[in-house]
Structures are given as C-alpha cells and as structure tokens.
Amino acid sequence: MKTTEENVCINCNYFFPYFVDGPTEEGICLNDPEFEPYIDELLEKQNYQICLSLIEKKKFNGNDNTCEKFEMSVIFDEDETETEIENEAISGEVLVKLLKNKSIEEYRIYLKNENKNIQIEALNSLSVLTACGNKEAEKLMNKYFKSLPFPKSLEEVHHKVKVLRIISKNEINSGIVKALVKDLLETKSNQTTRQWFTEIFRVLYINNNNEMVKQSLQKMPLEKFSYRLQKKIKDILYDNDYNYF
Secondary structure (H helix, E strand, O other): OOOOOOOOHHHOOOOEEOOOOOOOOOEEEEEOHHHHHHHHHHHHHOOOOHHHHHHHHHHOOOOOOOOOOOEOOOOOOEEEEEHHHHHHHHHHHHHHHHOOOOOOOOHHHHHHOOOOHHHOOOOOOHHHHHHHHHHHHHHHHHHHHHOOOOOOOHHHHHHHHHHHHHHOOOOOOHHHHHHHHHHHHOOOOOOOOHHHHHHHHHHHHHHHHHHHHHHHHOOOOOHOOOHHHHHHHHHHHOOOOOOOO
16 A cells, blocks of 8 residues: 555554653554454553553554555544544444454364353353454354253253353344254253243244244244143244243
8 A cells, every 4th residue: 555644554543552651653553463362451441551562562653654454543623522432432443343353263262161161251252252243253152052962951951041141142143043943842841951941932032023033933843842832932923922931
C-alpha cells in the first residue's frame, strides 16, 4: 500500500497509542498476534504493565508506517463525553474483529483435559468467540457436543446439561438440532436422565421458530415416546404455553 498522509498507522483502527508521560505518536498494532493475550487489559484498562517489555520491543512511530491491513479509524468532532463513548465503541469493534479471527487451538487442548471444569471454562470462552462470529469456535463447540455420549449416569447428565446451556446462549445451528433430536431418540428416559430431557425440551422450545427445529420434530416417531413426552413435542411444534422446566 502506498503511504499517504491519511493512511499512516496512527490513523488505523488497530493502532493503539502508548501513552507514557503524555500524548505521543508511538504505539503498537493490536492486529499483531503477539498482543492477542493482552487485548482485554490494554483496551479496557489501558494496563501497559501487563506486557510492557513486549510493547517496548514492538512500539513504533505511527506516522512512519502503514501496511495492507490498514483500516481508517473514525474521528468524531463532538464534546468530550460523547467522544469518550464513541472511542469505547471503536475499541469494542476492534476487539470483536480480533476475537472473530482468534485462534482456537488452545481450546482444543483444554477440551481434552480430564478435568470437566476446565472443559466448561473453555466452552464459555468459545461461546464468546462464537458470539463474535468466530466460525472455527462454533465448529469446535459443535464437535465437542456431538462427541459426548448419551448420558447414563447423573454425572454425565449434569455435565451435558451445563454444556448445552453454554451452547444455547447463541442461536443453535442445524448440527446441534440434529444432535438433540438424536439424543431424544437414543437416550433412555428414566429418573436419571429426566433432567437431560427437560433441558433438551427447554432449548428446543425457546428455538421453536427455528425451521430446522420444526422440521426435525415433525419427523419424530411420536409412538416411541410416552404420552408426557409426546405432549411436550406437540407443545413445541404448535407453540403452546407450557412449563418445560
């Protein structure tokens, strides 16, 4: 990219000024992968100490550089309070873009950890990335959910319920719908698994406008279910008001 007075780094959305003793033209590029672990602290708290040595190593004069990833920042000519609000919004947009493209490799490792709490923490993080449009995070969550066995013990039920509650914070996709329907068909209904069935119906009910949910339930062989479960399926299909908890 040809450098002009306007497209230098200091005017880029990814440029983050390094204020030490006052205004400065020096800063860092938040699109640099090395700063990825520190994004929250830098944007939300201006905590330079979290990676000071890296900043000192990477800082540069914003008027002397440009690159092909340049993205013009928006400057507002408003009063101080409104400007602060707008600047926070811009920082938020930058953060969302970074999270959208964030690598999910570390979470693959966490999801293989034997400690279920670590797996849940990883899923919570992946849910945030998914909400920011990170497709790889969504795929990994789907893959993990589908890998879980049909629950037979209370421990398995409780874990799977936690997982589904995290996944359902975002709009469920066709892969999750198919997995839930499969669980309804394959999981044995008894006192142990009752909470799991309740959670499935809760998620399907709040997503009953999803065409995939409707189509899947319409194809369900109702004769395989008890009268109580048949009624729940019909209530979801016909949007009847009932206590699915």
